[in-house]
Every structure is written in C-alpha cells, then in structure tokens.
Amino acid sequence: xxxxxxSGIPGPERHRGAVTLRREAIPRSTADQRLLDSxxxxxxxxxxxxxxxxxxxxxxxxxxxxxxxxxxxxxFGSARSKPDSAECELAAxxxxxxxxxxxxxxxxxxxxxxxxxxxxxxxxxxxxxxLGIELPFEQGINEWVDIGIDFRYFFARKxxxxxxxxAFVVLPGGFGTMDELFEALTLVQTRKVTRFxxxxxxxxxxxxxxxxxxxxxxTEGKISPTDLxxxxxxxxxxxxxxxxxEADAALSEAQSRTVEE
Numbered sequence: 001x002x003x004x005x006x007s008g009i010p011g012p013e014r015h016r017g018a019v020t021l022r023r024e025a026i027p028r029s030t031a032d033q034r035l036l037d038s039x040x041x042x043x044x045x046x047x048x049x050x051x052x053x054x055x056x057x058x059x060x061x062x063x064x065x066x067x068x069x070x071x072x073x074x075x076f077g078s079a080r081s082k083p084d085s086a087e088c089e090l091a092a093x094x095x096x097x098x099x100x101x102x103x104x105x106x107x108x109x110x111x112x113x114x115x116x117x118x119x120x121x122x123x124x125x126x127x128x129x130x131l132g133i134e135l136p137f138e139q140g141i142n143e144w145v146d147i148g149i150d151f152r153y154f155f156a157r158k159x160x161x162x163x164x165x166x167a168f169v170v171l172p173g174g175f176g177t178m179d180e181l182f183e184a185l186t187l188v189q190t191r192k193v194t195r196f197x198x199x200x201x202x203x204x205x206x207x208x209x210x211x212x213x214x215x216x217x218x219t220e221g222k223i224s225p226t227d228l229x230x231x232x233x234x235x236x237x238x239x240x241x242x243x244x245x246e247a248d249a250a251l252s253e254a255q256s257r258t259v260e261e
Contacts, residue, residue, distance in 0.1 A: 058156040072104035077113025077171035092120035099126020118144035
C-alpha cells in the first residue's frame with residue numbers, strides 16, 4: 001500500500017485514473033462489491049446503467065493501452081510470497097528468461113510473485129506490465145512495472161490477461177491464483193481461446209491438486225484424461241520458456257497453413 005504523511009500520520013492512498021483518494025475519502029467498499037451485492041437491488045434500475053458505461057471505459061482503457069504490446073506471457077502467483085521465497089526467486093528467473101526470449105511479462109502488478117516476475121523482466125531489459133485491481137486492502141502497482149493499469153472490475157482485468165497473452169505461467173498462490181488457473185484451463189478446454197500453453201511451476205506445491213484432478217475428476221469422468229495434457233508442469237525455467245516458444249511456433253505454422261489453404 002502506498003502511504004503519505006500528514007501531520008506525522010501515515011494514510012492510505014488509492015488511484016482511480018486521474019483521481020487520487022486518500023484517508024477518509026477512500027470508499028469502504030469496492031466497485032465490484034457494489035456491482036455484485038444482491039442486497040443493493042434498489043440501485044439496479046438507477047445506477048447499473050451508469051456502471052455499464054464505467055465498465056465499458058475500463059475495456060476501452062485496457063484495449064487502447066495494450067494494443068501495441070509485443071507477444072506476452074501472463075504470470076500468476078501469490079501476493080503474499082516473501083521476496084526470499086523459492087517461488088519469488090523462480091518468478092524472477094522466469095521473468096528474465098521470458099524477456100530474453102522476446103516476451104513482455106504481464107502480472108497482477110502487486111507484490112510477492114508478481115513483483116518478482118516484473119523485476120526479472122525489467123532487469124533483463126524486457127517490457128514489464130502490471131494489471132492492478134481495486135481491493136479493500138490496497139496494494140498498489142509495484143515499482144518494476146513499465147505499463148500499469150488499475151481496474152475496478154475483476155472481469156475486465158481478466159479479459160486483458162487472456163487477450164494479450166500467448167501463454168500462462170502459474171506459480172504457487174491462493175484463491176486468486178486458483179481462479180486464474182482454472183479460468184485459463186476452462187477457456188482452452190472449451191476452445192473459447194486458441195489453444196495455448198498453461199505452465200505450472202513449483203511442482204511440489206501443485207502435486208496434491210494434480211493428483212486430485214487425475215484420481216477424482218478424470219476417474220469420475222468430470223474431465224477427459226486428455227484434458228490434463230493441457231498442463232505443463234516443470235520447475236525448469238528453460239523448459240518452461242522452451243515449451244511456450246515451441247507452442248507459439250506451432251500455432252503460427254498452423255495458422256500459415258490455414259491461410260494458404
């Protein structure tokens with residue numbers, strides 16, 4: 001969280017585009033909370049039309065800002081990871097390797113794994129992107145981000161993660177990371193997006209989940225056994241980047257054949 005001092009008393013700060021809010025001026029709830037709270041049904045007819053315009057503006061801002069982004073990879077992971085943790089060290093190495101391979105690195109813009117991946121990309125001379133989100137516990141965009149966008153709405157932010165990425169790499173994280181992982185897998189499985197790599201790093205962390213997916217989901221027919229092939233699991237940074245590069249090349253070749261036919 002960013003802080004300023006006034007009469008020696010630190011206070012929180014939140015940015016909304018051109019607007020800066022501090023201390024008591026910061027709303028107690030987020031835009032997502034107000035949009036999705038079913039207890040506020042009385043506002044649906046009077047305020048939701050205006051909210052629709054605000055939502056549209058977030059998409060326009062994101063599309064306009066990221067339209068010229070080079071090939072990119074979205075990297076997900078916990079904001080709570082300590083800078084000296086294994087996953088942060090892995091994320092920094094990954095960010096640097098992706099940058100050297102010609103990819104921009106997109107994260108949620110926060111601390112922990114996200115900051116480490118942004119730092120790795122930045123220090124390697126690559127383009128580092130952060131897509132932040134308005135939260136009650138405001139974190140702010142980390143200092144290693146070259147292009148940062150703050151979103152009010154999770155669904156607008158998620159669209160940007162998918163639209164401008166050639167691959168997803170997921171490191172250890174919590175509910176938010178799980179949400180991003182399974183949304184990516186769902187979009188690829190249902191072919192809502194062109195098939196692209198989903199890489200899990202931190203194999204020991206993911207092993208229990210993978211075993212459950214194999215032994216429960218696949219065994220009971222909730223997913224196809226081949227759906228597990230959508231996931232590449234590795235702790236080797238070079239292998240992860242090679243998997244992404246090879247998938248990118250294969251997709252480009254397939255698209256070229258389609259055009260020729």
